[in-house]
Amino acid sequence: MIKKISKFITVFWLLYAIFASCAIFPPVFAINTLFSDVPNDTKYFMALSYLKDLGVIKGYPDMTFKPDALITRAEFLKLIMAHAAVKNTKPKTILFENPPEFSDVKQDQWFAPYINEAYKFGIVKGYSDNTFKPTGNIALSEALKMVYLSHSINVPRINIKETPFPDLKPGHWALPYAKFSWEKNVILMDTDGKLHPDKNITRAEAAEILYRVAIISSKLLAPFDLSSEWQLYESPMLNFSARVPWDWQIIPEQTRVVLWQKDIVNKQTDYEYVSPLAAKIVIRSAPLTEDELKPDVYFEKIKIFANQVFPETEIKFEETSINGQSALYINVPSKNIYNWYIFVKDAKKALIVYAEIGNGALKNQFDKIVKMVAANVKYLANPLTxxxxxxxxxxxxxxxxxxxxxxxxxxxxxxxxxxxxxxxxxxxxxxxxxxxxxxxxxxxxxxxxxxxxxxxxxxxxxxxxx
Structure with a gap:
């Protein structure tokens, strides 16, 4: 009887995968593709579009998704197992032939097949008191472990002696999953500089985690490109466009645009100074003089100027390219200051990107974010007279x-x-x-x-x- 049940579940998932992969779904950005409570200008739009196109999520009968509602352990397990069936990412080795005998899971409940399947491949084990707690909310740390196992991703279980998270100490079982997730841009620390591994996640956050893991899984575990989900900002007055994180403020001024992630913990109110948990990016354009119309000449002048501004200070210079334009990158590590000078020859202009980050727990996170913003700055030809x-x-x-x-x-x-x-x-x-x-x-x-x-x-x- 047990073998028949196991065989039925395997056939069930195979049929589900075939049906879902052959179904025709509307394009990602078509009108009414998503849900009435998920506008296009939200950071979860791409993740939810991806999962809906696959048929993994459907939402509620009233055309809502309820993105801010907490997700239960059973709901999250259904989400990742449905995705694993469609994308064929489940582990290949069966660890347990017999279904689990959790005291709080009956075989006639809707979530039982998902729990049985996940248990068979070692994706879930339940709690020490022989329960699964299917209706309990799922914590971030639990979700990360489950989603990697459902993708057959082997997270290195090394002995981590130093932790980048103030609220996750060395030796904690979730630290390898959290550190791996942060390095791969699957998750980021909150604006208070903490990870909050035990916080219960929402339906939208669950979808986002699954989407990002699916993307890195398809790209040989290369870090997820955070900027692919950011809002596109264009400044026709200053001739540039940039990708900006959704939770950053955009403050346009007459001669520059300020992008600001303020320090909420220290109640920062002014972006002119950088608080420990804050970062700012200032973008402006500047005309090139006749003697600056060659990149090497212009960059040499900038290097001389930088050495004058920061005497007896370590300065790192790197000539690079940003979106097809020659650029000079300057970093002053001791000051947490970054500069990019993007040489736009045809326009006889330079786009100048200045960034400064706080020295608190978010320093390393801001480091990669400001570099991503700079890498996406593009020159816009001025259509205005x-x-x-x-x-x-x-x-x-x-x-x-x-x-x-x-x-x-x-x-x-x-x-x-x-x-x-x-x-x-x-x-x-x-x-x-x-x-x-x-x-x-x-x-x-x-x-x-x-x-x-x-x-x-x-x-x-x-x-x-x-």
């Missing part, structure tokens, strides 16, 4: 001057011309609705308090996250 550019500069000055000044927003919105409401917060800040206007011409979102006719704040790009 000098008069149009002057008009935009004037508009930006008026907008910045009008922030927090009552009675100014309607006048400014009208003058912008193409600003449209993309969302309304009906609760607002306690004084009535707040409207979010987006101008494609300026690539700027403007937050307006309707009752007082006041611009509360602005953010670069199309966003409602202020």
């Amino acid at each position: 000098p008069d149009q550019q002057a008009q935009i500069d004037s508009l930006m000055n008026k907008i910045n001057s009008a922030v927090n000044i009552e009675g100014k927003s309607k006048e400014i919105i009208k003058e912008i011309g193409d600003a449209i409401i993309i969302e309304t917060d009906t609760i607002g800040v306690g004084t009535g609705p707040v409207d979010y206007y987006y101008s494609k011409k300026l690539n700027l979102t403007i937050k307006v308090e309707r009752s007082s006719n006041t611009i509360l704040a602005t953010r670069g790009g199309k966003t409602t996250k202020f």
Whole structure:
């Protein structure tokens, strides 16, 4: 009887894999591809698109996914086992022929086949009290271990004497999985500089973890490209585009754009200084003089200038290439300062990327993030005439001057011309609705308090996250 059950489960998964792989699904970015509560401008969009296209997730009958709801152990196991069936990533060696006899799992419950299959291949073992806790929420550390086992990825179980995580000590069973995950960009530490391995994860976070592990599994375990999921920001005024993490603030100014991850723990309010758990990137463009129109000449001048600014300090110089343009990379390790000078010969300009990171627990994480941002900076040819550019500069000055000044927003919105409401917060800040206007011409979102006719704040790009 047991062999028949095992054979039935194997046939079940084989049929599921064949059906799912042959099914026709809409393209990733088609209209109505996803769910009513998952907008396109969310960091989980690509992960959920991937899993829905495979038929691994379907959502709820009301067309929602409930991304912020916590996921149970049984639900997560179903997710990874369904994906393993479609992509054929399950381990090849059967460890246990007989199904488990967990005291809290009955064979007629919907999750029993998934638990049986996972147990057979050693993906799950349950708890020491002979329970599985299928309806309990799953912790980050548990999810990481399960997802690697479901992909037959052998995580090195070395004796780690130093840990990059303040809240995960050497000797903890989850440290190898956490360290491997961080190195492969499957997970990142939170803005407080901690990993929180015991926190319960949401449905969206579970999908994101599975998606990233699937990608690195298909690419010989090369680290996941975080920038592939970031928002694309374009500055027509400063002639560049960049990929920016979703949780970073974008602050456009007249001559530069500031990208900022503020230090929440230390209650940082100003990006002009760098707090221990903060990072900032400043991007601007600068014209090249006639004697700077050769990269080697321009870069040599920059090197001389850098040595003057940081005398008797170790400076690392590297000539490289960014998106087909010659570039000079400068790093001042003792100051946690990075500079990239991107030489755009045809435009007779340089794009200058300056980054500075805090010296706290997120230092190494910020190091790789700022390098990814710089690697994605591209020059945009200016389609504007000098008069149009002057008009935009004037508009930006008026907008910045009008922030927090009552009675100014309607006048400014009208003058912008193409600003449209993309969302309304009906609760607002306690004084009535707040409207979010987006101008494609300026690539700027403007937050307006309707009752007082006041611009509360602005953010670069199309966003409602202020």
